Amino acid sequence: MARDAQPRQVGRPARISRDNIIDTVLEIGIDRATIAAVAECLAVDPSTLYGHIKNRDDMLGEAADRAIRQARWPQEAMTDWRTFLEAIADRLWELYCNNSGLAQHLRSMPIAPPALLSRSAQIVTTLVELFDIPLGEAALVVDSVGDSVIDSFIFISQLDSKTNPDGPTMRAGALASLHEAMEAGVDEQLADYITVLEEALGQDGVPGDYWKDKIALILDGLTYRLEKL
Template identity: 35%
Template sequence: MTQVPDQPTQKRQRGRPSRISREAIARAALEIGVDQATIPAIAAHLKVDHSSLYHHVAGRNDVISIAAELAINELDWRAPAATDWRSELIILTDAIWTLYERHPGLAESIHQASVTPSSGIRSFAESVEKLQQKGFSLDEAVLAVDILVDMVGECFLGWWSTTKPEADGRTRKERIIAIWEDEATKLPDKAEQINAMVDIMKVGARKWWERKRDLVLAGIAVTHAQKAGGSDKVQT
């Protein structure tokens, strides 16, 4: 079982062992949803008085931090040793997308630097090391992992924000599509290009992200082959 370090903010009283811990609080936050994980909500979820949580956490920011730590620690992102570098990066970014999808609010917390999980830093370093073992220089590997990790977060957040409801009951995505379709009607000479983007919005976030990812991977393959003196075959 993954352990979350127990760092209570106050000394515990002698007597009956506590029914709650930092790990229990972190799991409760993930079960509720990071975006909904307030101290009162977690206390209700655990069926304890909310004041008792402060024996284990300093506040909501501490809760989000340990929840992120736990979620990343338990994320299945590692590829088999024989996996080629391209598949390695696809498996990594697929896992990150799944992480954000599974835990609403986590992507926002990480990308706004509200939390900086040490497990995330270790995973980043390990991903870079795996590319180095497959022939990438340190600079190449850092750049490749950084670009894709940033992109998957930004793409997820961009599309996730469009699922929020508007005052009229429509989602933000539906409103944006309607605006673009209206512009296509007003600009018939540009309708083909505008409607192409409308089609993308209708297909959904994951498909569009995968196309962006594949374009970046193709670019990484070209530059890696050039840096290797053309000795590596370009993976497509």
């Protein structure tokens, strides 16, 4: 006589998942997301996370990739390549503003996350196929625009920070140093340059348009190159 089938044991449902962890990292901010901080938000022991992630680098890398995949990107059906690349620059800036610590983390990674590589390849392909830009120039301008946006964002973020909670921002300190130099007396050439630097530094919490001027200069360079082809 056959044995009666034993009832299947149903285990306890998982309290967290890899998706939960990554979502929590993005809520906390990549720059503040430690194993302990994420575990506390999820109300689990830190050791529980290691059933879903390898380590903190794995966790942050996946969070960076997801942030990029979920970002709003401009429609590719634009009238000209310059408008398209300006829109890409704006979206990158928005991406870094909306994801605390993302820009700094991307700069620390030895290899860009898959989503960023894929998006960059798509942008290059658009420039080549829709706007007839040679592959070499397309790849170079996408790389240059990306580098300029992320480096400008990190620099401005540093200017908005404080060396101590009760002190001035780094921007305020930099502006004060420039004003002191002007008051001490400098030659006309240096004075003109200091004036430009003051405008570039902007105001606390307001990045200004200096970073956009850098993008414009890069795009002007591509225009010149294309005219020579």
